[in-house]
Amino acid sequence: MSIKLNSNIPSGPLADKWTQYRSTMNLVAPNNKRRIEVIVVGTGLAGASAASTLGELGYNVKCFTFHDSPRRAHSIAAQGGINAAKNYQNDGDSVYRLFYDTIKGGDYRSRESNVYRLAEVSRNIIDQAVAQGVPFAREYGGLLANRSFGGVQVSRTFYARGQTGQQLLIGAYQSLSRQISLGNVQMYNRHEMLDLVKVDGKARGIITRNLLTGEIERHAAHCVVLATGGYGNVYYLSTNAMQSAAWRAVRRGALMANPCYCQIHPTCIPVSGDYQSKLTLMSESLRNDGRVWVPAKQEDAKAIREGKKTALDIPEGDRDYYLERRYPAFGNLVPRDVASRAAKVACDEGLGVAPTGLAVFLDFAAAIERYGKSEAISSGIKNPSKEKITELGTAVVEAKYGNLFEMYEKITGENPYKTPMKIYPAIHYTMGGLWVDYNLETNVPGLFALGEANFSDHGANRLGASALMQGLADGYFVIPYTIGQFLSGEIRTPNIDPNSPEFAEAENAVKERLNKLVSVKGDQSVESFHRRLGKIMWDYCGMSRNADGLKSALKMVRELREEYYKDVFVPGTADEFNPELEKATRVADFMELGETMIMDALNRNESCGGHFREEYQTEGGEAKRDDENYAYVAAWEYNSWEEGPIMHKEELVFENVELKTRSYK
Amino acid sequence: MKLTLKIWREGGEFGSGKFETHQLDNVTEHMSFLEMLDVLNEDLVQQKKTPVAFEHDCREGICGTCSMVIDGHPHGPQAKTTTCQLHMRKFKDGDTITIEPFRASAFPVIKDLVVDRSSFDRIIQAGGFVSINTGQAQDANAIPIEKDTASAAFDAATCIGCGACVAACPNASAMLFTSAKVSHLAMLPQGQVEAKKRAQNMVAQMDKEGFGMCSNIGLCEAECPKGISVENIARMNAEYLSGAFSS
Ligand SMILES: Cc1cc2nc3c(=O)[nH]c(=O)nc-3n(C[C@H](O)[C@H](O)[C@H](O)COP(=O)(O)OP(=O)(O)OC[C@H]3O[C@@H](n4cnc5c(N)ncnc54)[C@H](O)[C@@H]3O)c2cc1C
Numbered sequence A: 001m002s003i004k005l006n007s008n009i010p011s012g013p014l015a016d017k018w019t020q021y022r023s024t025m026n027l028v029a030p031n032n033k034r035r036i037e038v039i040v041v042g043t044g045l046a047g048a049s050a051a052s053t054l055g056e057l058g059y060n061v062k063c064f065t066f067h068d069s070p071r072r073a074h075s076i077a078a079q080g081g082i083n084a085a086k087n088y089q090n091d092g093d094s095v096y097r098l099f100y101d102t103i104k105g106g107d108y109r110s111r112e113s114n115v116y117r118l119a120e121v122s123r124n125i126i127d128q129a130v131a132q133g134v135p136f137a138r139e140y141g142g143l144l145a146n147r148s149f150g151g152v153q154v155s156r157t158f159y160a161r162g163q164t165g166q167q168l169l170i171g172a173y174q175s176l177s178r179q180i181s182l183g184n185v186q187m188y189n190r191h192e193m194l195d196l197v198k199v200d201g202k203a204r205g206i207i208t209r210n211l212l213t214g215e216i217e218r219h220a221a222h223c224v225v226l227a228t229g230g231y232g233n234v235y236y237l238s239t240n241a242m243q244s245a246a247w248r249a250v251r252r253g254a255l256m257a258n259p260c261y262c263q264i265h266p267t268c269i270p271v272s273g274d275y276q277s278k279l280t281l282m283s284e285s286l287r288n289d290g291r292v293w294v295p296a297k298q299e300d301a302k303a304i305r306e307g308k309k310t311a312l313d314i315p316e317g318d319r320d321y322y323l324e325r326r327y328p329a330f331g332n333l334v335p336r337d338v339a340s341r342a343a344k345v346a347c348d349e350g351l352g353v354a355p356t357g358l359a360v361f362l363d364f365a366a367a368i369e370r371y372g373k374s375e376a377i378s379s380g381i382k383n384p385s386k387e388k389i390t391e392l393g394t395a396v397v398e399a400k401y402g403n404l405f406e407m408y409e410k411i412t413g414e415n416p417y418k419t420p421m422k423i424y425p426a427i428h429y430t431m432g433g434l435w436v437d438y439n440l441e442t443n444v445p446g447l448f449a450l451g452e453a454n455f456s457d458h459g460a461n462r463l464g465a466s467a468l469m470q471g472l473a474d475g476y477f478v479i480p481y482t483i484g485q486f487l488s489g490e491i492r493t494p495n496i497d498p499n500s501p502e503f504a505e506a507e508n509a510v511k512e513r514l515n516k517l518v519s520v521k522g523d524q525s526v527e528s529f530h531r532r533l534g535k536i537m538w539d540y541c542g543m544s545r546n547a548d549g550l551k552s553a554l555k556m557v558r559e560l561r562e563e564y565y566k567d568v569f570v571p572g573t574a575d576e577f578n579p580e581l582e583k584a585t586r587v588a589d590f591m592e593l594g595e596t597m598i599m600d601a602l603n604r605n606e607s608c609g610g611h612f613r614e615e616y617q618t619e620g621g622e623a624k625r626d627d628e629n630y631a632y633v634a635a636w637e638y639n640s641w642e643e644g645p646i647m648h649k650e651e652l653v654f655e656n657v658e659l660k661t662r663s664y665k
Numbered sequence B: 001m002k003l004t005l006k007i008w009r010e011g012g013e014f015g016s017g018k019f020e021t022h023q024l025d026n027v028t029e030h031m032s033f034l035e036m037l038d039v040l041n042e043d044l045v046q047q048k049k050t051p052v053a054f055e056h057d058c059r060e061g062i063c064g065t066c067s068m069v070i071d072g073h074p075h076g077p078q079a080k081t082t083t084c085q086l087h088m089r090k091f092k093d094g095d096t097i098t099i100e101p102f103r104a105s106a107f108p109v110i111k112d113l114v115v116d117r118s119s120f121d122r123i124i125q126a127g128g129f130v131s132i133n134t135g136q137a138q139d140a141n142a143i144p145i146e147k148d149t150a151s152a153a154f155d156a157a158t159c160i161g162c163g164a165c166v167a168a169c170p171n172a173s174a175m176l177f178t179s180a181k182v183s184h185l186a187m188l189p190q191g192q193v194e195a196k197k198r199a200q201n202m203v204a205q206m207d208k209e210g211f212g213m214c215s216n217i218g219l220c221e222a223e224c225p226k227g228i229s230v231e232n233i234a235r236m237n238a239e240y241l242s243g244a245f246s247s
């Protein structure tokens, strides 16, 4: 059966849609709000901001996280910054420009109306965060500082050293804590949502597992908001932490949109061994000052790989600053997908610089010299020595990126002030996610998705510093309004009964799934399956993809899934604190999700943003889109695994921007 | 390298707790400490034994989840480093490493190395916020804040809520954690309005949770992976006292 996807975009001119819609929306009166229960799953930027704001509005909120505290959500790890169209730098920024950059950066695969709204509310986010006490970086005059991120030519990124995500999340966490103390939000830590419960087609609750005791619980509400983050962990090695909940909603009929759009971040610390569990990001902000290069000659690259030479032995003339060469207009600040692919091309040509052959340099020597000279001038030092310049310049670079440099040194044991960093692309963000309409409501009535968990704003590629913006836009400024569109129809609905047959069925399904996993009692660890899944996904559905590879990957993932249920070993039982079992349920989901990602990648016979199909590229090796046939959102419906998932389409309509070939040259 | 691990096991088959010894032969210097534990757990799972329960999430030194005491130091011997950022190159072949949970009565052990730190959340809930609702904010640049002040507030705000300060303190005091939040907000004009009341309420909650008194030993700062300064404690005491006099 075909599902009709109605994006519910309000009518009117782009710039007025949100304002007009907001002032004509249905409202829920304060006395009714007090009666209405809302479940929010997730306490990252999206979940914490949503739960606290809904609590402030007077709804009865129940908020869940599988972490031991709301403050541990992975948003905490975001480093570089958050965009907002404040135009504080007077450099020509505007809501329209942020909108346009985001649409273009997303390779024309996102919805105009949602993106415009995002750009519009971006300004309120900064105001809100400052009012909460978020200590953003400031200039000497006391006003807020900005920097640039990839894919744009203005400075609109606000930041708090290299810990912007931490500071924004702490801000949201504080607001959430206040609502908890006021009794408006009931917080459930260490509770993992394992299933969604629908009653008469509407989302009415969730089934959770108390991770401390293993107890399975039913939680009912008038609606459910998922803010459970992205699914990058399907790849095992990524900059993400382990989580998955969206897929659990997909099993109950929500659609997964564009799952093949995964972002590969160009600047991560390269893999160093098989035991590796996690890849560490080196913030994109480093590309403001770092220059990316590889040796121009293969023999130099080989010598570096073998430890016979270092970066410092390669003279300027024998270096290839390939981003500056290939993309003179944006240079080192091209968008992530472009920078990642260029690194892969360089390494494929035998120019990689780590023992694995998979790394390029990110060099700060030029920045240190430049800053050193300007510091010397401003502090009145005449004819400074080279050492003095280096000393002064190093201090400037340290003030800007000190914590990142320190992190790099701890992990690699090398000093990046002295020798260039080695970096390589890694999975970082998932643009795909639950399909939502303009209200951020999924195709399941009463089920909303926010933040990285939805697909809505970034198209096929997300610009740096835009995820924090989107998570907070969704939570603080969008859902508090749009949720009323659904809930205004529910004011006569009494509290939802968790003893209904629908809840019992879902609880049983969860118990069965858990028992199935603990009773396999095979010989291989969950981790080993996860690692194998990740390798398949990275090799065939990673930075570049082709039809043959994808087809064989599909077969491999299916076989792996079968093997999983025959040979996985989960120690302990389902009725106790059991981290291995937690992992096992997530990896089980990742296998199904991985399969859907591959199907999506196979279906999309074009290259766009993070989805690069080798068959579809220009002569210069750039992504070749097919707007004629693929300017749509592919939303996948869960179905029996024999037949495979079913695709539904939402055609994207562009009324305000002209679809162009993305060029950063 | 070859290592001997003495690890605290508690709960389930281990009852009220004891040390268990394991040998690991295949540790490389590039591994992080948690990856070394992953390898141990992978071995244990292979032998159908219960893996060691330990908490971790970001593995980037920022979420504050990875709590354990390594050779007597919360987060191990390297200064200003969380367990997940500690790498095995800091150890030598043949070393014996002792690993225990954070110990404090306000952090009850759940299992092995996992403790319950929800008392920290409750301290924040007692007042660690600015009372402002979404949508009430004025323009972000309306109040200029001196760069150095913003930077000092940031230094306090950088606390990751891991609890190492409590684990390091012989009195199991939570003064460093609490004062970091009090100072972060008190230094900014937005947080100044409620500063006194905040200090009163958070300190009262801290006492209620059963954290000990501060006797100015300073181990909290020494062991803090983010280098949060004990100056924050002085700042909190000032807010607390002026609040106590005016109330
Ligand atoms: C290392 C790193 C650096 C980044 N840097 C930047 C940056 O500089 N700028 C930028 O804009 N973006 C950045 N990003 C991206 C950005 O941080 C994320 O996209 C964003 O923070 C996601 O927020 P979220 O609220 O959607 O999800 P998350 O913060 O991931 O939160 C998910 C929440 O859901 C909960 N959860 C998940 N599943 C379940 C379940 N089944 N049951 C119960 N709870 C569940 C988790 O406990 C958690 O609370 C970065 C990402 C990474 C990984």
Ligand code: FES
Binding pocket: B055, B056, B057, B058, B059, B060, B061, B062, B063, B064, B065, B066, B082, B083, B084, B085
């Ligand atoms: S795991 Fe996040 S700080 Fe160590």
